[in-house]
Amino acid sequence: MALYIAVLAAALLGSCWGAPPLDTDPAAYDLENYDEDSDTWDLNSYGEAFDYDDLDEKIEVGTVAPPPAVTQPPPEIVPEDYMEEVTLPPRTTKSPVLPTLDFLGPGLFGPVTGLGMPTCLLCVCISGSVYCDDTDLTEIPPLPKDTTHFYARFNKITQVKAKDFLNLNQLKRIDLTGNQIATLGEEAFLSLPQLQELLLADNKVQALPGLPATMRHVDIRNNRLKSGGMHREGFKDMKDLQFLYLSDNQLDYIPGPLPESLRVLHLQNNNIQSLNQDTFCNSHDMNYIRKALEDIRLDGNPVDVNKYPQAYVCLPRLPVGTPH
Known part of the structure; x- marks a missing residue:
C-alpha cells in the first residue's frame, strides 16, 4: 500500500512538472513485479530527480516568510529660504499675578504720610500735580519725585x-493757602531749582x-x-518776578529794591509809614520810567504820600490810596 501511495505521488508530481503520463495499468504497480518492471517508471528517465531532503532543509513548516525589503525614498532637498510652519501645543494658562504697590520705595505712591496712608491714595496725583486740598493734613506729605505742582490748601499744616x-x-508751584503755618524752614525753598510760584496766603x-x-509769583x-x-534785598535778584502780594501783614516799610519785571505790588493794610525815593524810581535819573509796574496798592497804611512826591514820579500810574 505504501508503494502505491508513493507511485501515485510521483505521478502527480510528474504531471505538475510536465512529465509524460504514466501507465495507469494497475498491474504495472504490482509489488511482485516491481523489481522486474522497474524500468516501467524510472524517474531518472524524465530528468533529474527532486531531492526532498533539500526541500525539507529549505522550507520549514510553520515559518512565516520575511517581510519585503522597504526601499528608502531619496533624500528631500530643502531650499535655504524654506520656513516650515509649526503648530505649537496650546500654552498652559496660569492664574494672573495681581500687582503689588510698593509704598515704601520711591515713585508715584511714595512712602507713608502722617495719616498712615500713601500720599497718592490720600491725595490725587495727575501728571506731576498732587492735589491734597482739604484732607486734614497736619504736615507736608512725602511727594513723588516727579511732582511739578503741589496743592495742599485748607488743611491743618x-x-x-x-x-x-x-x-x-x-x-x-507750591500752594499752601488756608493752613495754620507759623514757621518756615530757612532752607525749605532755596533748594528748588525750578520753583516759580509760592502761595502762602491766610496763614500765620x-x-x-x-x-x-x-520766582515769578x-x-x-x-x-x-x-x-x-x-x-x-530778598527780591532783588528775581529777574522774572511779576506778582508780589504782601497785603494784610505787619510790614512797616516796602521791601526793596524791586526787580524791573514786577507788574503787581499789593501792600494795603500794613503799617507802612514812609516811602523812599528809590523804592520805585531812580533819583539819579529823572528820565527813568518804570513801565511794567502798573498796579500798586498802598491803601490802608498810615503813610502820607503827599510827603514823598518823587517816590512814584516814574510810575505810569499812581498808587491806589493816594489822594487825588
Missing part, C-alpha cells in the same frame, strides 16, 4: 520743614525765608509777616 521739599527738582507766617531767583497775604522777618 503748622510748619514747613527744610526737608519737606528735598530733591524735588521739578517742583514749580511771621518770617519769610530766602527764595530762589526763579509770591503770595503771602493775610499773615503776620514783619519787615524784620524778611531778607534784606
